[in-house]
Amino acid sequence: MALVTADVVIIGGGCMGASVAYYLSRLGLTNVVLLEREDQLGTGSTARNAGGVRHQFSQPANVQLSIESIRLFEQFEDTVGVPIDFHQDGYLFLLSEPAHLEAFQQAAAMQRQLGVQVDWLTAGEAAELAPGLGTDSLEAATFCARDGICDPNGVTMGFAASARRAGVVIKRGCEVTGIRVDGAGVDGAGVGGGVSGVDTSQGFIATRIVVNAAGPWAASIGTMAGVPLPITPLRRHIFIAGPPAIGAWPTSHIMVIDFATSFYFHREGANLLFGMGDPAERSGFDISVNWNLLADVAPVAARRLPALADAEIVKAWAGLYEMTPDAMPIIGRTGPKGLYTIAGFSGHGFQHSPAAGRILADVITGRDPECDLSPFSLERFGRPSGVVEGGVV
Numbered sequence: 001m002a003l004v005t006a007d008v009v010i011i012g013g014g015c016m017g018a019s020v021a022y023y024l025s026r027l028g029l030t031n032v033v034l035l036e037r038e039d040q041l042g043t044g045s046t047a048r049n050a051g052g053v054r055h056q057f058s059q060p061a062n063v064q065l066s067i068e069s070i071r072l073f074e075q076f077e078d079t080v081g082v083p084i085d086f087h088q089d090g091y092l093f094l095l096s097e098p099a100h101l102e103a104f105q106q107a108a109a110m111q112r113q114l115g116v117q118v119d120w121l122t123a124g125e126a127a128e129l130a131p132g133l134g135t136d137s138l139e140a141a142t143f144c145a146r147d148g149i150c151d152p153n154g155v156t157m158g159f160a161a162s163a164r165r166a167g168v169v170i171k172r173g174c175e176v177t178g179i180r181v182d183g184a185g186v187d188g189a190g191v192g193g194g195v196s197g198v199d200t201s202q203g204f205i206a207t208r209i210v211v212n213a214a215g216p217w218a219a220s221i222g223t224m225a226g227v228p229l230p231i232t233p234l235r236r237h238i239f240i241a242g243p244p245a246i247g248a249w250p251t252s253h254i255m256v257i258d259f260a261t262s263f264y265f266h267r268e269g270a271n272l273l274f275g276m277g278d279p280a281e282r283s284g285f286d287i288s289v290n291w292n293l294l295a296d297v298a299p300v301a302a303r304r305l306p307a308l309a310d311a312e313i314v315k316a317w318a319g320l321y322e323m324t325p326d327a328m329p330i331i332g333r334t335g336p337k338g339l340y341t342i343a344g345f346s347g348h349g350f351q352h353s354p355a356a357g358r359i360l361a362d363v364i365t366g367r368d369p370e371c372d373l374s375p376f377s378l379e380r381f382g383r384p385s386g387v388v389e390g391g392v393v
């Protein structure tokens, strides 16, 4: 049997793996194999997210990822060749607690310094942007008109199709079961030798470069190479409500987030998509729907969007956030020579997949990624930094 070899093997066919494949192929690196264990691409977290895209983060490194990614989303069809239904109707963060007011004021100042147009609104101005909004106890809001929502499937398929046209091989139904690391010598990072290949359900592939893009399962891929990755899965729900029987909700696609409770919603076709975090949720891979959560959402929804109270819930699903301790991603070299990770985006990975994939492709090919990689390094977890992304919803 012929030995299968590749310059790069990417593990995981979600938005992140597809993005890395796309950017590598644009740099001329096309002897690349992308492996996805499911029968289709984009069925993991990528299939289960709310499609939200925003500049409004608390950490400058995340805002920079957003600026670059949103620039691509705005011209995705022309650049990548696939429509992604991008509605830039803005993100409205509703603020009702003094600590949040202060944090968002600081974040808005930082975002403006980076060139992002963010408005500070009164409760009345917020209600004008989002008809049907309940403003009870609302102190202020922030709004960025270039934030929005778009289609995660379109983005993933666009990246994958373009990479495939350039020569990247995409194998579906192919599970990675092991990573082989040469014991020979200790490299500069002082961690083992170099990657020499991956074992899969369809045989061995020899390679010197492996990209871990396995989303919520990234820690198990790290374990295969002896690298502990602090990435844990956390279940989050999305509910879809049919058109309201009484009252109204926004006709635009504006994303509204009640920051104190993490209740959020946006129009989805004729329906409304909404969700809310569950503070009692514990780490785990269960993605069955916990219908009891609706009882917690109901009073918040009744206060913030009264029309939702009488609407019929037509659909629900759950998916996994891929959490790190500081809610910042890991992008770059991790452990043995040739092993790279792009994971741990802590619930906002879809929107950062363009910039993150571009950065990792630059790192792999030895180019200057033109950004500070330290907020994304695995080594940061070993030293106290005080940096935490506060804008996780």
Ligand SMILES: Cc1cc2nc3c(=O)[nH]c(=O)nc-3n(C[C@H](O)[C@H](O)[C@H](O)COP(=O)(O)OP(=O)(O)OC[C@H]3O[C@@H](n4cnc5c(N)ncnc54)[C@H](O)[C@@H]3O)c2cc1C
Pocket: 011, 012, 013, 014, 015, 016, 017, 035, 036, 037, 038, 041, 042, 043, 044, 045, 046, 047, 048, 049, 050, 051, 052, 053, 174, 175, 176, 177, 213, 214, 215, 216, 217, 236, 237, 238, 318, 319, 320, 321, 322, 342, 343, 345, 346, 347, 348, 349, 350, 351, 352
């Ligand atoms: C309810 C919910 C709402 C969200 N809302 C938003 C939002 O509004 N905006 C936003 O930006 N982000 C959002 N996110 C987060 C976003 O979905 C994720 O950050 C992003 O999809 C991560 O992409 P990924 O490619 O890293 O992971 P995934 O899409 O999970 O892809 C990883 C892939 O790796 C494959 N894999 C795993 N192990 C192996 C193996 N051993 N061999 C081969 N393949 C393997 C899996 O099958 C999977 O397809 C949300 C997430 C959830 C759950």
